[in-house]
Amino acid sequence: xxxxxxxxxxxxxxxxxxxxxxxxxxxxxxxxxxxxxxxxxxxxxxxxxxxxxxxxxxxxxxxxxxxxxxxxxxxxxxxxxxxxxxxxxxxxxxxxxxxxxxxxxx
Amino acid sequence: xxxxxxxxxxxxxxxxxxxxxxxxxxxxxxxxxxxxxxxxxxxxxxxxxxxxxxxxxxxxxxxxxxxxxxxxxxxxxxxxxxxxxxxxxxxxxxxxxxxxxxxxxx
Amino acid sequence: xxxxxxxxxxxxxxxxxxxxxxxxxxxxxxxxxxxxxxxxxxxxxxxxxxxxxxxxxxxxxxxxxxxxxxxxxxxxxxxxxxxxxxxxxxxxxxxxxxxxxxxxxx
Amino acid sequence: xxxxxxxxxxxxxxxxxxxxxxxxxxxxxxxxxxxxxxxxxxxxxxxxxxxxxxxxxxxxxxxxxxxxxxxxxxxxxxxxxxxxxxxxxxxxxxxxxxxxxxxxxx
Numbered sequence: 001x002x003x004x005x006x007x008x009x010x011x012x013x014x015x016x017x018x019x020x021x022x023x024x025x026x027x028x029x030x031x032x033x034x035x036x037x038x039x040x041x042x043x044x045x046x047x048x049x050x051x052x053x054x055x056x057x058x059x060x061x062x063x064x065x066x067x068x069x070x071x072x073x074x075x076x077x078x079x080x081x082x083x084x085x086x087x088x089x090x091x092x093x094x095x096x097x098x099x100x101x102x103x104x105x106x
Numbered sequence: 107x108x109x110x111x112x113x114x115x116x117x118x119x120x121x122x123x124x125x126x127x128x129x130x131x132x133x134x135x136x137x138x139x140x141x142x143x144x145x146x147x148x149x150x151x152x153x154x155x156x157x158x159x160x161x162x163x164x165x166x167x168x169x170x171x172x173x174x175x176x177x178x179x180x181x182x183x184x185x186x187x188x189x190x191x192x193x194x195x196x197x198x199x200x201x202x203x204x205x206x207x208x209x210x211x212x
Numbered sequence: 213x214x215x216x217x218x219x220x221x222x223x224x225x226x227x228x229x230x231x232x233x234x235x236x237x238x239x240x241x242x243x244x245x246x247x248x249x250x251x252x253x254x255x256x257x258x259x260x261x262x263x264x265x266x267x268x269x270x271x272x273x274x275x276x277x278x279x280x281x282x283x284x285x286x287x288x289x290x291x292x293x294x295x296x297x298x299x300x301x302x303x304x305x306x307x308x309x310x311x312x313x314x315x316x317x318x
Numbered sequence: 319x320x321x322x323x324x325x326x327x328x329x330x331x332x333x334x335x336x337x338x339x340x341x342x343x344x345x346x347x348x349x350x351x352x353x354x355x356x357x358x359x360x361x362x363x364x365x366x367x368x369x370x371x372x373x374x375x376x377x378x379x380x381x382x383x384x385x386x387x388x389x390x391x392x393x394x395x396x397x398x399x400x401x402x403x404x405x406x407x408x409x410x411x412x413x414x415x416x417x418x419x420x421x422x423x424x
Contacts, residue, residue: 013156027151035144042137045130050119051182055206058175062168069164070423074416076157082412085403094400098392100161101419105388176317180310188306191297200294204286207313211282225368236363243360250353257345262331263394267418270387274380281376288369312373 007099016080016093023075030068037061073100113205122186122199129181136174143167179206219311228292228305235287242280249273285312325417334398334411341393348386355379391418 019027038061044054077097084093125133144167150160183203190199231239250273256266289309296305337345356379362372395415402411 007158007162009159009162010156011159013159014154015157019151019154024151024154028148031144031148031151035141035148038137038141038144042134042141045125045133045137048120048125048130050116051121051178051186052113052202052206053115053117053119055175055178055182056113056115056209058171058178059209062171062175065164065168065171066423069161069168070420072157072161072164073419076161077416078409078412080157082403082408085400085408090400090403091396094396096158098395100158101391102388103162103165104423105384172317176314179313183310184303184306188297188302191294191302196294196297197290200290204289207285208282211278211316219370219374221371221374222368223371225371226366227369231363231366236366239363240360243356243363247353247356247360250349250356254346254349254353257337257342257349260332260337260342262328263333263390263398264325264414264418265327265329265331267387267390267394268325268327268421270383270390271421274383274387277376277380277383281373281380284369284373284376288373292369308370312370315374315377 007096007103015076017083019075027068027072030064034061034064034068037064069104073104113202113209121182123189125181133174133178136170140167140170140174143170175210179210219308219315227288229295231287239280239284242276246273246276246280249276281316285316325414325421333394335401345386345390348382352379352382352386355382387422391422 037057041054041057041061044057081090081093081097084090143163147160147163147167150163187196187199187203190196249269253266253269253273256269293302293305293309296302355375359372359375359379362375399408399411399415402408
């Protein structure tokens with residue numbers, strides 16, 4: 001399997017279709033909200049809050065992260081993958097997409 | 107069903123078996139590490155990193171959160187639930203435990 | 213770790229609190245319905261049905277199985293685990309319960 | 319949103335790239351094996367087998383179903399979606415693909 005197909009880090013790689021400033025702001029705002037939720041969890045531990053309350057909050061953060069992940073996956077598929085297939089090098093992108101989905105489904 | 111059985115917020119409720127300072131430190135350290143990972147995600151967006159790289163990192167944060175959640179659930183069950191059953195009011199605690207698990211399994 | 217704590221097969225072990233005939237019928241009916249859904253999937257393949265239709269049906273079967281699993285887990289916890297803790301040997305049962313939950317959460 | 323985009327049943331729709339007889343046999347064999355596992359679960363209930371044993375078997379069936387589902391999804395994406403995009407009507411197929419993935423991720 002070529003190195004292009006695995007999911008190792010490639011820090012210089014950019015989105016095939018660049019994100020607009022507006023898109024970037026939206027994703028960052030969602031992440032900042034999640035960061036705040038994590039700090040909220042730390043406070044709950046400090047305040048000796050009941051286990052079940054903390055667990056319910058963790059489930060809320062997990063749902064928020066899943067949503068950000070899904071919206072990135074959707075944008076990647078509808079923009080980057082589509083564009084790559086239309087430009088003729090889609091097989092590799094689709095191979096990679098399936099790896100990401102498999103990685104998530106684990 | 108009594109209000110004790112639902113999963114609404116009860117800010118004054120404490121763990122049935124109190125968490126030691128050592129336990130609290132351990133959980134908070136794991137949460138702080140996750141908070142750092144979220145900030146790392148924000149940086150990745152700033153640096154226009156490739157969608158798939160960000161998705162892989164989100165999956166890593168999800169796995170870390172799941173682990174913290176599971177360890178809290180395990181501690182709650184082995185300490186708080188067990189202790190409550192042994193003290194004679196376990197039915198309510200087991201009812202609540204199943205609600206949490208159902209909430210997570212959604 | 214003792215053999216009592218792992219999740220290997222123990223064909224002679226029975227539920228701590230026996231299932232009534234009514235309970236057994238109910239579980240078997242749900243399983244028979246799922247068996248029918250699987251045969252429906254086989255037919256869909258025979259009839260060359262569209263991939264997405266089959267995938268939606270598979271998701272339905274997965275949801276049905278999850279529901280049976282959850283109801284068995286709930287009954288096990290509320291009856292067998294509770295009874296074992298009340299009889300004084302609950303620690304082992306709770307250890308085993310967490311293993312099952314961890315197994316499911318994988 | 320047009321009716322082509324929702325996930326309602328369309329019994330006359332076929333795979334964009336037809337399945338070979340060999341492919342069909344392979345999927346059916348996997349489903350037949352799962353059908354056998356479901357019947358095994360029914361027998362376990364008849365034989366009063368221990369709850370945890372049954373739960374472990376249910377988890378095995380769930381894993382098997384997930385695998386069949388993933389392999390159908392992979393084949394659909396690599397064949398039907400790719401082919402549709404290359405033929406110029408990929409946007410609809412990618413829209414539908416995201417709906418399926420979202421449906422699974424629920």
